[in-house]
Amino acid sequence: MDEGSVTSMARIGFIGLGIMGSPMAANLLSSGHEVTGYDRSTDRLDQLERAGGVRAASAGAAVSAADVVITMLPDSPDVAAVAGEITAHGRPGQLWIDTSSIAPATARAVAAAAPMPAVDAPVSGGEQSARDGTLSVMAGGPAEAFARARPLLDVVGGTVVHVGGPGAGQTVKLANQLIVAGVIELVAEAIVFLEAHGVDTDAAVRVLAGGLAGNAVLDRKAAGMLARSFTPGFRVDLHHKDLGNLAAAARDAGVAIPLGAVVAQLIGALRARGHGGLDHTALLLLVEELSGLGKAA
Incomplete structure (x- = not known):
């Protein structure tokens, strides 16, 4: 993938397929992107496969297969743990979009340690908006990284706004x-x-x-x-x-x-x-x- 943009078809590694993550991943699949997903729940991975996605055996495998890594996880410790997998298996040409809701300080710390540009892009709107692709997305991070992330965020969000540097979205x-x-x-x-x-x-x-x-x-x-x-x-x-x-x-x-x-x-x-x-x-x-x-x- 061209590091300056997200192509019309991106290879996405999606980690965290819960109430919000599953419909977000489904919308990305419906928009023509390839999604390789990882979740600890077998049922959620089955759901992803039924939607046309590919299951990964681990978070690291999802990262390795991707141009863009998207995470949707419950809390700061979960994101910090996956950040270790991203550091171990990621590469500079990738992009990381974290849509979890976590502490701003954690968002800044994991972005600074990541081998690729990172955007913290938590969402609001609940499950129905996730299904409808109309979430409100508040994104923080470098402007260049946000520009790369924007086409994918537009798939899952109806209102997508860059609100500042790393941690600003959170x-x-x-x-x-x-x-x-x-x-x-x-x-x-x-x-x-x-x-x-x-x-x-x-x-x-x-x-x-x-x-x-x-x-x-x-x-x-x-x-x-x-x-x-x-x-x-x-x-x-x-x-x-x-x-x-x-x-x-x-x-x-x-x-x-x-x-x-x-x-x-x-x-x-x-x-x-x-x-x-x-x-x-x-x-x-x-x-x-x-x-x-x-x-x-």
Whole structure:
């Protein structure tokens, strides 16, 4: 592959085929790219093969077969571990795009150690946006590396923006997670409030979504919250991790996040009650418990 661009057909090594990674890899396959994937789950590798991809025996094998390495992993230690495989099996002519959500400091460290240019490109939008190829992608890294990554990011994302140097994408993602957690908590409180007063909540959500209170959580998540359906699109465990990274980054910068700290405590309390595997909208359960209307444990 020409190091100055991504051709119309790229050989991609995709590591991490979970809730977000699998549909992202499928969209890349549908766009004509070759995808060799690795995941610890055999079922996910079977799914990749059914979509037309090739399974790799290891992360290192996926890296060796690729022009572009894409990672979508749960946390900073996972990315750091795979970074070792990338260092061992990678080469300077490749490109690494990490779409995981990790600590900005980790993103900068692994990019500096990688043998190839790296872009930290965390995403937002959840599973449905991953399936639709309409994720919001906030990318950090050298401008030249972003330009190479852009054609592939455009396949998985509807909004793709270069926000700065190494680690900047992860910093913007933490701001995203701060806002999302706060909005989910407020929507949860509003729903419990409305239900306690016997209001037609479906009608209430429709009118709220059409005014200044309108937001993506009301549009995409309120129906599931009203139905008490918390099948994960984004797990409480992962949001808890992100808010921990946010707190550390805010402390390093000397920035106060008082409301963010409160929501982080609520997410932590929900997780401590055994609900880390539920969707983050399960904050509604905790609001009910605090209101004496339910029990989150």
